[in-house]
Amino acid sequence: MKNILQIAAVLLLLMGCGNKNNEESSSEEQQEKTGIVVTQDQLDTNDLTIGPMEKRTFPKMVETSGMIDVPPENRASVMAFMGGFVKKTSLLVGDQVKKGQLLVVLENQQFLKMQQEYLEVFNQLDYLKAEFERNQTLFAEKIASQKNFLQAKSDYETAKARYQGLREQLQMLNISPSNVEQGKITSEAPIYAPISGSITKMNVAKGSYVSPATEILEIVDNDHVHLELTVFEKDILKVKKGQKIQFRIPEASEDAFNAEVYLVGTSIDGAKRSIKVHGHLEHEEDANFLPGMFVDAKIMTDTIKPLSLPEEAVIESEGTSYVLKLVNKEGSRYTFERVPVKQGNTYGGYTEIISTGLTDTDQFLTKGVFDLIGG
Structure with a gap:
């Protein structure tokens, strides 16, 4: 019986050692799978760089959208x-016109x-004026009756008012009264x-009838957009005049442009629970913006100073963001x-890193990550 127990103990010990060796072997294999080894020659040849996270100033952003418009x-x-x-x-959409052009x-x-x-009233005016002045004199000398005087005055004032009204209407039609x-x-x-400006809408053609309520055409001056x-509503109190705006035109360009908050609305749209914010563009003369372009914008309302890495140090794979942390250095x-x-905000080529397990003393591959492991 004693011998049987001793043999069992030896077998258990051997099995335990075998499991331990298997676990160590599995751990080493896992390390080989997750670890990426790079030599000094590879770093130098491929211009790879290593560095720590840095505390950099990042703006707090209010994300919004809107459009390019004109005053x-x-x-x-x-x-x-x-x-x-x-x-x-003879005009078409896109034609440039000058103020006063036909x-x-x-x-x-x-x-x-x-x-x-108008011509009839104009020709009568001198006669009615003379008749009024004549009756005024006769009435003052008590020769003419008050009734005749008042009738002459009424006729003259009525004709004068009609003359002025018709004259204004002719001027509105650009017909010269003279x-x-x-x-x-x-x-x-x-x-x-x-x-x-330029013609942006042309709603008529030769021979078509235009009513007073019909928009014939639209002119837009793009000199100031x-x-x-x-x-x-949730972001209204964060937005103030003078804050910087960074915006993109997603359908036209990948470039980012800058603007500044110029006016903040003072009333809330009851249906959308929102306000309008008016922004002035920087260097608008250098960009070919057109009214109606849709924009995605971020308004910089405050600043923070978190730990960050260059944008290219962070790579995405299967919906997860990764960085390459230096865990060991042996020789080269x-x-x-x-x-x-x-990832947090991205600004100025750097990305905010949100991770509780990393510190500012850790070292990371900061350049060449994509070339090394791909996306």
Whole structure:
């Protein structure tokens, strides 16, 4: 019985040693799988660099979106004061126009009627004025009755008011009252450009009828464009005038552009629970921005100073971000371990590293990570 127990003890001891050796062997194999060994020659040849995390200043961002727009005075919607048929127009969308340039000529028989009425009143005005002054003198001398005086005064004042009203209407139609007074009557009314800019909408063609409520065309002056952003209620109190804005135009360019908060809205949109933020662009003359372009923007509301690494030191694989941490150095051999991390903000070529297991004394491969292990 004693011999049997001794044999069993030896077998258990041997099995334990075997398991220990297997665990050590498995650990070594796992280390070989997760560890990445790089020699000094590889570092030098491939321009790889090693360095620690740095504390750098990062802005706190409010993410928002909006569009490129122009001030109201840089956008003009051209309409007719009276309806008419388009007789002349040679403009297309994209054409550049100058302020005062002829855009469209309308034609309508009503223009003739208005000029005839104006001419009639104009010709009567001198007679009615003289009749009023004559009755005024006679009434003052108690020769004419008050009734005649008041009638003459009423006729003159009514004609004068009608004269002024018709004159204003003709001027609004760009028809010269002076020409009408000389008997030069026309059925055409020209429409001129109220501002300089480019045609962005053209809603009529030759021969089409234009009513007073119809937008004939739109002119936009792109000399000054700005950002019109929408900020949600939860972020409203963080946004102040003078804060920096970084924005991109995702559909047109990968470049980032800079702007500054110029105005912050003072009332909340009840449906969207948001306010409008107006931003002025930096170096807008160097970029070909167009009104209506959609933008993704970040407003820098504050700053923090977290630990960070260069952007290229962080690589993503299967939805997880990794850095290569130096875990061993023996002679000219460097062993790196792939460590998962959470990324924070990215700014100025550096990425905020959020990880409780890393310190500012740790060393990392800061350049050439993608070339070494790929994505």
